[in-house]
Amino acid sequence: MGDAIIAQFKELIGAQNCLTEAADIAPYCREWRDKFFGSCNLVLKPASTAEVSDVMKLAYEKNIAIVPQGGNTGLVGAQITDDSADQVVLSLERLNAIRTLDAESNVAIVEAGVILETLQQAADESDRLFPLSLGAQGSCQIGGNLSANAGGTNVLAYGNMRDLVLGLEVVLPDGRIFNGLRSLRKDNTGYDLKHLFIGAEGTLGVITAASLKLYPKPREQQVAVFAVDDPEMALELFQLARGDAGQMMTGFELMPRIGVDFTLKHGEGIRDPLEEPHPWYCLIELSIGSKAVNGRALIESIFEEAFEAGLVRDAVLAESQQQADDFWRLRHGMSEIQKFEGGSIKHDISVPVKSIPAFLARAIAASEETIPGCRPVPFGHMGDGNIHFNISQPVGADREAFLARWTDLSTVIHGIVKDMNGSISAEHGIGTLKRDELPSVKDRVEMDLMIGIKTLLDPKGLLNPDKVLSVTALKNNSDL
CATH class of the missing domain: 1.10.45 (Vanillyl-alcohol Oxidase; Chain A, domain 4)
Structure with a gap:
């Protein structure tokens, strides 16, 4: 790709939006965990769907490979170029407008570069809820969430990103624009093409905007942390709580003590939720929409019933919004905080909910047998069967030597997943990693x-x- 072609891109979107200096390009070629690195000589930052279309038409004509990128928070390398320096990064960060937010219809039309947290706040200001919630919500972008079919902590009640979409606007590889940006709840006119692009990780088209579902904001939320002895008790607690709360239970997260210890050690302002340590913890969130339901009484009833059944050793119920936020910070920080303990080999798996205790028993034992001294840190969305089975290096081990065993360990863990009819990628995608x-x-x-x-x-x-x-x-x- 010579200077003449770069000049053509500059004519299309402005020279200031075509990065060519190595220092400016570097952040776009590095994944935040330092697992994936790429090389490129040009980053394009269009500001509209029309500009994306123009860029794609030129790239198609000149046979230039394009790698779409959102907030660069992905975990499987889908957003990173290869090391040939022949690929161009197409950043969607300047497509960051919330085009409309219709509270009466419970619909928001947003561009791909909108930060997830920005949309959450805009919905909140309109007395509405956009329910997708992720640890990276302060930097991940809607286009990336769509391309990865992001999940997060509210899938139990609201579904994955795919379930929150009404319509899409997509620029195809040849520059044509698929205008499927509908806001209808029911549209049964043939193939539902938007689903081709959701979860496709930017391989079929560049998502530029989306029509997304909003929900009434809950009148009340109750958040509590329950201490249990093992995943079997956690599963029984889930079944009990789901039976009592039904769809009002919007979160059920499983956390091991080692993950809590890591977060307490390295996280800023994190406190131990209970006075005494316990082997496992369950974070439960209830979201109440009806005045007829007393959320506090419901969460207390769940605790009392679980305690009497011998499922729970202790619990703490959030007494304020700040305490509820602190409980969620403990959970959301659990993945990123592991980097302070050295190398971490990560797995994003799902199995049937009832199989989670058996999976954990097998996977923990297999990990320790494969790499003696390693420290499994499994946590995640027990309510929908998705566990982030992360494994930290042994204390004092060489980080690079440990990470070199990634394939060995993943082969073992994924073998167990396949044997249990699970998935090797519950929400992070495939990218190059898998x-x-x-x-x-x-x-x-x-x-x-x-x-x-x-x-x-x-x-x-x-x-x-x-x-x-x-x-x-x-x-x-x-x-x-």
């Missing part, structure tokens, strides 16, 4: 269909190449 493993967990017909869709929409293979599907698989289906 790309080569994908054919082993997908049916051959599924892979053929995915390859066919990619080939149809991106025949030149220029949009986020080698992510989710390998270039080899696309060139030769028999390689699967």
Whole structure:
């Protein structure tokens, strides 16, 4: 890609929005955990759907590979270029407008670069709720949330990002604009094409805007931390609480003591929720929409019933919004805080909810057998079957030597997941991290269909190449 082509991009979106200096480009080529690094000579920052379309048309004409990027908070490398320096980063950060927020219709139309927390706050100011909630919500962007089909802590009640979308606006690899930005709750007019792009990790099109569902803001929320002896008790507590609260239970998170210890040690302003340490903790959130329901009485009743049944050793109920926020900070900080304990090998898995205790027992034992002294830190969304099975290095071990065992350990953990009919990627996606493993967990017909869709929409293979599907698989289906 010579200076003449770069000059053409500058004409399209302005020279100041075409980064060419190494220092300016560097943050776009590095994943925040320092696991994935890329190389590129140009970062493009368009400010409108029309500019994205113009950029994609030129790139398509000149056979230039484009890697879309949102807030760069992804965990599987989907947003990072390769090391060839031939790919261009397309940052959506300047498409950051909330176009409309219709409280009466419970719909917000937002651009891809809107920060998740910004949308949450805008909804709150209109007495509405946008329920997606993630640890990275202060920096992740809506386009990335859509491309990864983000989950988070509220999936139990509201579903994944896919369940929160009414319509999409997408620029295709050749620059054409798919205008599917509808706000209808019911539209049964043929193929629902928006779902092709949700969870596609930027391989089929560049999402530029979305029509998203809002909900009435809860009148009351109750948050509590329950101490239990083991995951079996946690599962029984979940079933009891779900039976009592039904859809009013919007969160059920499982945390191990080691994760709490790490967060207390390295997190700023984090306090131990209970006076005595316990092996496992469950964070429960209830969201009450009806005046007829006393949320405090309900959460207290759940505790009393669970305590009498011998499921709970202790509990603390938030007495203020600040204390409720502190409980959630303990949970949300659990992933990032592990970096202070050295290398961490991470897995984003799901199994049937009833299988979580058995999975944890097998996976913890297998991890310790594979790497003696390693420290498993499993936590996450027990209510929807998604556990972040992270493993910290042994105390005093060499970080790089430990991380070099990533594939060995993942093979063991994912083997257990497959044996339990689970998924090796519950919410983070495939990217490059799990790309080569994908054919082993997908049916051959599924892979053929995915390859066919990619080939149809991106025949030149220029949009986020080698992510989710390998270039080899696309060139030769028999390689699967």
